[in-house]
């Protein structure tokens with residue numbers, strides 16, 4: 001029987017990177033994927049979502065065009081065209097993933113795998129594969145959320161990508177990345193959207209000012225944010241749906257989208273039976289080298305519930321392969337994480353939030369700029385850009401960047417590099433502005449809006 005150096009279970013961002021790099025280091029690698037190569041990010045996450053975001057933003061562009069002299073009457077949107085083009089692009093990327101694996105020498109097995117022993121994996125057809133090491137890279141899946149009457153009538157983010165037409169009235173539950181991104185897509189494409197938020201603000205964990213600013217912007221786009229509410233039940237009402245909130249208010253809807261978080265895909269893998277420790281959320285507990293409590297079983301990406309972002313899964317997969325097969329022992333830094341929420345307007349962030357910074361840095365300066373973007377002066381759009389830098393007064397180090405507005409995701413990437421280099425506010429000030437841009441505000445914020453002295 002073939003003995004593999006590595007069997008990877010899961011062909012998403014983390015698994016594919018780990019398999020390729022391990023194979024390039026000379027390891028004999030098999031990757032088992034039960035669905036489609038590319039995982040959540042490529043098949044039903046980041047990539048198709050961003051294509052939908054682009055599609056939705058044309059609606060706003062068309063609205064704004066009139067102020068610039070354009071006449072765009074008669075513009076029409078066709079969901080099936082978008083869906084077909086999007087699905088074709090996803091299929092193309094899936095092929096790219098497969099080719100990259102094969103070119104690197106990885107054997108791809110289209111099957112579901114479960115652990116049979118610490119060093120063997122069983123496929124659905126009964127084949128047993130022996131391996132020196134196993135990497136669990138099975139990702140995460142939408143959590144069904146609280147059990148409610150009629151819950152089966154709702155869709156999750158996977159169901160969103162299967163919609164064959166734009167639902168005219170949508171109720172979204174949740175206020176995280178997925179809920180808000182998809183709410184914006186639906187709203188801009190023309191749906192009536194109500195977002196049911198259980199807490200008193202969106203995007204828990206983000207900078208409070210960013211959260212407030214983005215909430216105002218979303219309200220301006222016509223999204224109804226219902227705070228402090230839960231969905232109590234969903235019922236059929238003819239061909240439509242009726243959502244009952246926990247205050248007995250009823251909302252008519254054509255689609256209910258629940259996005260209340262994701263759970264690690266460890267169910268039925270047979271991990272605990274082999275002594276692999278899982279945490280309370282069902283995630284594989286790993287050390288800094290992505291090694292589980294069983295020496296030859298590793299895990300990377302969302303299944304470990306560390307930082308659930310594609311670039312982090314890729315980093316973790318790469319570091320694992322370098323460490324175990326490439327004699328390049330290394331870990332991944334999980335502390336400085338640039339990220340973007342692709343709402344419209346989008347939010348970009350990197351570093352500490354004001355709330356986090358204040359717990360460590362008593363002399364914190366907050367630089368803030370809220371302004372009307374140049375384009376809005378002619379288009380008449382009421383949006384405002386929000387940019388914020390947090391600076392430790394004692395060292396002048398920039399600790400955090402938080403922004404809402406066009407291209408702030410792109411800004412977060414670049415500001416992330418400066419934070420990685422330990423940039424000071426003086427370095428920002430010494431940098432010449434690129435004029436006229438929104439980002440130039442980052443190098444022209446002279447006086448702090450707030451000076452904390454704790």
Ligand code: NDP
Nearest residue numbers: 174175176177178179198199204259260261262308340341
């Ligand atoms: P999040 O954890 O970001 O958000 C979950 C939301 O659901 C929160 O608003 C939460 O409210 C709410 N919620 C949780 N439980 C309940 C409940 N029982 N009843 C009502 N509401 C509830 O998860 P997502 O699914 O949006 O995203 C999962 C992960 O995917 C993210 O953490 C992110 O890492 C990744 N992702 C990243 C994207 C990007 O980089 N642009 C895009 C999409 C996903 P509360 O705040 O009160 O807890």
